[in-house]
Structures are given as C-alpha cells and as structure tokens.
Amino acid sequence: MNDNLTPKAIVAALDAHIIGQRDAKRAVAVALRNRWRRQKLSPELRDEVTPKNILMIGPTGCGKTEISRRLAKLADAPFVKVEATKFTEVGYVGRDVEQIARDLVEEAIRLEKERRRLSVKDKAEAAAMDRLLDALTGKGSSQATREAFRQRFSDGHLDATEIEIEVEQAPTAAFEIPGAPQMINLSEMMKQFGGGQQLKRRKLPVRAAWDKLVEEEADKRLDQDDVTRTALADAEANGIVFLDEIDKIAVSDVRGGSVSREGVQRDLLPLIEGTTVATKYGPMKTDHILFIASGAFHVAKPSDLLPELQGRLPIRVELKGLTEADFIAILSDTKASLPAQYQALIATEGVEVSFTEDGIAAVARIAAEVNGQVENIGARRLQTVMEKLLEEVSFDAEDRSGESLVVDGAYVDKQLASIARNTDLSRFVL
Numbered sequence: 237m238n239d240n241l242t243p244k245a246i247v248a249a250l251d252a253h254i255i256g257q258r259d260a261k262r263a264v265a266v267a268l269r270n271r272w273r274r275q276k277l278s279p280e281l282r283d284e285v286t287p288k289n290i291l292m293i294g295p296t297g298c299g300k301t302e303i304s305r306r307l308a309k310l311a312d313a314p315f316v317k318v319e320a321t322k323f324t325e326v327g328y329v330g331r332d333v334e335q336i337a338r339d340l341v342e343e344a345i346r347l348e349k350e351r352r353r354l355s356v357k358d359k360a361e362a363a364a365m366d367r368l369l370d371a372l373t374g375k376g377s378s379q380a381t382r383e384a385f386r387q388r389f390s391d392g393h394l395d396a397t398e399i400e401i402e403v404e405q406a407p408t409a410a411f412e413i414p415g416a417p418q419m420i421n422l423s424e425m426m427k428q429f430g431g432g433q434q435l436k437r438r439k440l441p442v443r444a445a446w447d448k449l450v451e452e453e454a455d456k457r458l459d460q461d462d463v464t465r466t467a468l469a470d471a472e473a474n475g476i477v478f479l480d481e482i483d484k485i486a487v488s489d490v491r492g493g494s495v496s497r498e499g500v501q502r503d504l505l506p507l508i509e510g511t512t513v514a515t516k517y518g519p520m521k522t523d524h525i526l527f528i529a530s531g532a533f534h535v536a537k538p539s540d541l542l543p544e545l546q547g548r549l550p551i552r553v554e555l556k557g558l559t560e561a562d563f564i565a566i567l568s569d570t571k572a573s574l575p576a577q578y579q580a581l582i583a584t585e586g587v588e589v590s591f592t593e594d595g596i597a598a599v600a601r602i603a604a605e606v607n608g609q610v611e612n613i614g615a616r617r618l619q620t621v622m623e624k625l626l627e628e629v630s631f632d633a634e635d636r637s638g639e640s641l642v643v644d645g646a647y648v649d650k651q652l653a654s655i656a657r658n659t660d661l662s663r664f665v666l
C-alpha cells in the first residue's frame with residue numbers, strides 16, 4: 237500500500253472530485269490509513285485489529301457511493317457495490333450473501349491481471365497480431381499481404397470490419413459441493429482431465445477482436461496460480477464492500493420483499509463479523525474487508541438495525557443534501573466536471589463550447605428547482621439537466637464544425653426554462 241496516502245492526502249485527493257461531505261471523507265481516509273498501519277504491526281496484533289466499518293447516512297445523490305468508489309480507486313483496492321435490498325427479493329436464500337465475497341475476489345483478480353498485463357504487453361501484442369492476421373488473411377499468407385493488412389489495421393481502416401476468430405470459451409459456472417472446502421470449477425476440471433481449453437468461434441469487429449486476443453495472449457503469459465493467490469490475499473486485506481440501501485432492511489421500515497429484512501441482516505452479519513467463504517479459487521476470509529454501509533434513513537433509524545449489526549458499523553457519518561451553491565461548485569471546481577466533459581466531447585467535432593459563470597449558475601438553479609419540485613435526486617439532477625441543455629448541439633455538432641457556442645444564462649433559459657417551469661414535463665425530461 238502506498239506510504240503517501242496519509243489521511244490528509246486522501247482527503248485532498250477526494251476533494252478534487254467531491255464537493256463538501258468533510259466528515260465522510262475524513263472517516264474513509266482514516267479507515268484506509270488504518271489498514272496501512274495494521275500492516276506495520278506484529279503478526280499477532282495484526283490479526284486482532286479488525287476494520288472499523290462505516291455507516292454513511294445521507295440522501296440520495298449526495299456522494300456516498302462516489303466517495304467510496306474514489307477511495308478504492310486511490311488505494312487500488314478491489315471494490316464491489318451491493319444493494320442490500322437485493323437479498324430480500326423472491327428466490328434469494330441466506331447463503332447468497334456469500335456471493336459478495338466471491339464478487340470481491342473476481343474483482344481482485346481483474347485488478348491483479350490488469351497490473352500484470354503491462355509486463356507482458358509487448359509479447360502478448362505480437363502474438364495477438366499473428367492471430368489477427370491469420371484470421372484476416374488466412375494462415376500461410378505472404379509476408380507482403382500480412383504487412384499490408386497490419387498497416388491498414390494500425391491506421392484504423394479495419395476497425396468496423398467484422399472477422400471470425402477462435403477464442404477461449406468463457407468459464408462455465410462454478411458450483412459448490414456441500415462440505416467441500418472450495419467451489420468446483422467445471423472448465424478447470426475438464427482442462428485437468430485432458431479436455432484442454434475449449435475454443436469457440438466468434439464474429440467480432442476487428443477492434444474488439446484485437447482487444448480480446450491481446451487479453452487472451454496476455455493471460456496465457458501470466459502465472460494464473462500466482463495471480464489468484466495474490467488476488468485472494470488482496471481481496472482479504474484490501475477489499476472494500478459498499479452496502480447500499482441498508483436502511484431498507486432495517487426492521488421498522490414496512491416496505492420490503494418476501495425474505496424478512498431481519499433475516500437478511502442476520503445473513504449479512506457473519507460476513508461482516510468475519511467468516512470464511514468458499515470461492516472457486518479457495519477459501520476467503522472476510523475478517524478484514526472494509527464495509528461501508530449506506531442509506532438515507534428517512535423512515536428507519538440506525539437504531540432499528542440488529543444490535544449486532546449496529547456494533548459492526550461503529551463509525552457513523554452524516555452527509556448533507558446538496559444545495560444550489562454546492563451544484564455550482566460541482567460544475568466549476570471538480571476535476572473532469574460535467575461541463576469539461578461535454579466541452580471535450582463536442583470539441584472532437586470541431587465545435588468550441590464555453591460556459592460563462594451565469595450559465596453555470598443557471599444550470600445549478602434549475603437543477604435545484606427541479607429537485608425541490610419533482611423529486612430530490614441530488615447531484616444526479618445535474619446530469620439530466622446538462623444532457624437536455626446540450627442535446628441540440630450534441631446532435632448537430634457535425635454540421636457546425638468551426639463554430640463556437642457560449643452557454644450563458646440566456647442560452648440556458650432558452651433551452652430549459654419552459655421545461656423547468658412545467659413540473660409535469662420536467663418529471664419526464666429532466
């Protein structure tokens with residue numbers, strides 16, 4: 237883990253993307269640093285220190301998921317988001333919550349492969365190119381033909397062409413034999429019994445085929461056992477699970493599905509307290525996973541959760557609903573803000589879009605108004621408003637190359653005011 241990720245540095249990095257929510261940022265920063273601190277302890281003490289899981293309380297669209305996801309990215313940690321209500325749906329049984337741990341391992345494997353692919357990139361690309369040219373020109377084609385196609389591919393002339401390639405079959409689902417220490421993976425088993433890897437012909441656009449072949453060739457060059465070993469350890473020590481809508485499985489809330497909400501809490505408990513889950517890569521201990529639970533808690537209160545679960549979520553942070561002023565800051569002061577994204581996208585067509593201060597203020601005002609009148613969906617409203625605002629130029633950009641568009645207060649009013657004033661209409665459009 238990166239030594240430089242001190243709580244202050246983490247908060248500063250989060251500040252670049254998320255406006256306000258100081259308490260939540262500080263809490264996740266400390267939780268992450270505690271993991272680094274734990275690694276420095278003696279082995280005996282290290283096992284004793286369990287993560288202090290966090291309960292984020294705040295309305296929808298105020299940054300709960302965003303803070304957690306950014307934190308995971310910063311730490312290069314495996315991250316999964318799960319809706320707690322998913323486990324109240326018909327057809328779910330208690331053991332299904334263990335899937336959370338399995339998903340975390342899959343994510344850790346994806347990350348670990350991504351880290352290692354770089355080291356085998358050159359060789360993998362060379363082998364992938366051979367296979368791609370075989371598919372394009374036929375095996376044994378002349379060097380000159382191959383070179384001509386290689387050049388056309390590099391120049392992007394073949395991107396839209398479809399070709400048929402042989403790729404490895406996606407692994408079949410693993411299943412669990414009761415009492416067995418780990419899941420059984422059918423395709424692995426067949427490989428071991430001499431069945432070899434199953435190949436399948438697939439028709440793909442050349443660009444997608446290229447990506448698939450490079451991935452396959454890179455994977456061949458990675459030590460899969462070592463990847464899974466490292467990934468499993470990474471998921472155990474650094475995994476972060478974001479459990480959304482935890483308030484909806486609290487008991488006083490009358491909504492919910494067929495499986496009792498208290499039952500779901502009981503199923504989740506061992507996972508959060510620390511248990512061993514069978515995965516197809518071997519047993520995984522959940523003791524040191526960091527859980528960030530979140531909910532609006534409009535109806536239920538944290539005290540409506542099972543006492544054991546409350547105890548396992550000792551750090552409580554409240555996130556505030558976002559105001560019009562926050563919206564202005566989100567639009568103007570965050571890294572890769574929405575206006576900057578639209579600007580860059582439309583610039584690719586040769587149209588220069590710029591936003592004035594009063595243009596931004598008008599977008600923020602309309603977003604706040606619609607949130608107040610229709611439904612408060614927090615900063616998500618900025619996305620729908622911006623999309624509508626720039627719909628016209630996004631569609632026409634190809635014919636307007638060389639033009640520039642100034643998005644000021646007047647332009648925003650012209651595009652949006654009539655919609656925003658009509659609550660029925662904005663319910664559908666914004």
Ligand SMILES: Nc1ncnc2c1ncn2[C@@H]1O[C@H](COP(=O)(O)OP(=O)(O)OP(=O)(O)O)[C@@H](O)[C@H]1O
Pocket residue numbers: 253254255256257295296297298299300301302303480481530531558566570614615616
């Ligand atoms: N404080 C904030 N600063 C900047 N952007 C924000 C902020 N809050 C939310 N956003 C943006 O709004 C969108 C939704 O936010 P997020 O997913 O974090 O919501 P949430 O609080 O987790 O809500 P829910 O409980 O419904 O999942 C994201 O695209 C995020 O970038």
